[in-house]
Amino acid sequence: MRTSGARSFVDSPVFRVNTAFGGNGEFVETTKSNRAGLFPDRIPGKTGGGCVDGGPFANMTVNLGPGKSVAHNPRCLxxxxxxELAAATLNSDVVEWTLSAETFVQFDVRVQGASMAVSDIKYGAGGHLALGGDAGEIGNIYSSPADPLFYLHYANIDRLWDKWQRGILLYLGTLPMKYFFSLLFLASGGISGEWAPRFAR
Structure with a gap:
């Protein structure tokens, strides 16, 4: 595994206690009762599992879950x-490989993975499980939105989805009209001169 990547993940400004989303939970052994994820395998290299104890979400109460349960179940985040999983699944090489997919099906598998085995974890599940491990809320497919980091992760997946769409459309030479007009707008320096009537129609 990439030790330097693992270290830089933990040291990311995103996890700063005073200025961002706060960090990890205290280390606790994973048991059947506190295991949040649905993956059949244990997540390698887990480092937390307890309540987030610093930052703006330290005293946050999660009510939904774990699992499919919709019963009122207040507990800490x-x-x-x-x-190590973050270093293996959330790096620039994985992003470039994902963006090089030539079909949507290929792109989807490169984001999501093709199975529920830890060895097949890709970018999408990698974000959930690098943050949620065995016992973190974001590792639970049903109640993962309870962790505010969920929205950061999916905003980035949406960014990759948009970037892939733009790249594949240019590669295939089939630009939808909205992209065509955007390119015309940029090429013309804005709505002026000979382009103005085309945008006005």
Whole structure:
């Protein structure tokens, strides 16, 4: 695994206690009762699992879950960072490989993975499980939105989705009209001169 990548994941400004989302939970052994994720395998290199104890979400109460349960179940927000998994699944090489997919099906598998095995974890599940490990809330597919980091992760997946769409459309030479007009707008320096009537119609 990439030790330097694992270290830089843990040291990311995103996890700063005073200025960002706060960090990991205290280390606790994973048991059947506190395991949040649905993956059949244990997540390698877990480092937390307990309540987030610093930052703006330290005293946050999660009510939904775990699992499919919709019963009122107030508890703390937990995180279980798995830095080695982050280094393996959330790096620039994986992003470039994902963006090089030539079909949507290929792109989807490169984001989501093709199975529920830890060895097949890709970018999408990598974000959930690098942050949630075995016992963190974001590792639970049903109640993962309870961790505010969920929205950061999915905003980035949406960014990659948009970037892939733009790249594949240019590669295939089939630009939808909205992209065509955007390119015309940029090429013309804005709505002026000979382009103005075309945008006005």
């Amino acid at each position: 937990t995180r279980d960072f798995a830095p």
